[in-house]
Amino acid sequence: MSGVLTIAKKEYKIQLRYRVVWLNLALTPFFMLAPWVLTARMFSSDFGEAVLVSSLMWYWLNQYFFGVQEAFEEEREEGTLISIALAPISLLEFLIGKGMWILVECIYITGVTMLIFWALGTSQATSFQMFAVYILSGLYTFAFSILWGALVLQFRRIAGINFITQEILGIASGVTANINAYPRLMRTVAYILPLTYTIKIGREILLGRTFFEVLPDLAILTIITFLYFSMGTVMLKRAENNLRSTGGWEAW
Numbered sequence: 001m002s003g004v005l006t007i008a009k010k011e012y013k014i015q016l017r018y019r020v021v022w023l024n025l026a027l028t029p030f031f032m033l034a035p036w037v038l039t040a041r042m043f044s045s046d047f048g049e050a051v052l053v054s055s056l057m058w059y060w061l062n063q064y065f066f067g068v069q070e071a072f073e074e075e076r077e078e079g080t081l082i083s084i085a086l087a088p089i090s091l092l093e094f095l096i097g098k099g100m101w102i103l104v105e106c107i108y109i110t111g112v113t114m115l116i117f118w119a120l121g122t123s124q125a126t127s128f129q130m131f132a133v134y135i136l137s138g139l140y141t142f143a144f145s146i147l148w149g150a151l152v153l154q155f156r157r158i159a160g161i162n163f164i165t166q167e168i169l170g171i172a173s174g175v176t177a178n179i180n181a182y183p184r185l186m187r188t189v190a191y192i193l194p195l196t197y198t199i200k201i202g203r204e205i206l207l208g209r210t211f212f213e214v215l216p217d218l219a220i221l222t223i224i225t226f227l228y229f230s231m232g233t234v235m236l237k238r239a240e241n242n243l244r245s246t247g248g249w250e251a252w
Contacts, residue, residue, distance in 0.1 A: 007097025025105060026112040029059055036176055037117065052117055052125040053206055054175040054199040060106050060138040061195060062166050067102040068095055068149035069159050091240045092233055095149050099142045110134050124206055133205055137198035140225045144194045147232030154239040173199055194228065197221035
């Protein structure tokens with residue numbers, strides 16, 4: 001645990017030296033998500049609220065997918081990834097440490113974005129209750145993103161399709177639509193994605209559902225996320241062992 005906290009503290013010290021980045025973090029999400037949300041509001045205010053919920057959850061996926069990927073790429077650029085390999089922590093602990101700082105960033109991003117949309121007249125999706133839901137869904141998203149980190153470490157070139165992968169996951173999960181309107185094949189894909197269930201739970205809570213009413217979906221989400229996290233952990237360890245045997249830590 002001390003190693004995880006050390007990595008998180010390192011990220012904290014680095015990020016505080018680049019304070020202008022925090023302005024970018026505050027404003028960029030709004031300009032990315034506003035076209036989706038404001039277009040949805042043209043149809044109805046409720047649809048706009050629902051799209052804001054799902055798009056904020058997707059943005060957490062965006063940050064974690066880029067974050068776990070850059071966790072390796074930045075260390076490679078600085079020539080310090082080999083030092084991480086020699087440190088008495090596993091790569092999983094390294095990613096968790098990085099993820100703890102990404103959690104702080106995402107909470108900040110979500111809070112600022114909610115304030116902007118609240119000022120624009122979006123009320124239900126910007127409540128304190130929904131803020132807690134976004135954070136909870138983000139924890140599931142982080143666990144899911146460990147698999148992407150393992151894939152990037154094992155297959156370096158896959159990093160080039162990071163954003164398009166996020167877009168595909170967002171579309172399949174119903175960020176701007178109801179998956180019930182999808183063809184059967186797309187619905188089948190949607191039902192094996194954690195983001196689908198976080199979006200569904202978020203929208204149901206937005207409509208006033210209680211915790212017990214969303215408990216079945218939460219149980220499915222937990223099981224699916226655990227399976228992806230387990231797969232990611234195994235693949236990450238395999239990739240780590242492969243790099244230790246071949247010595248390709250700094251290779252691109």
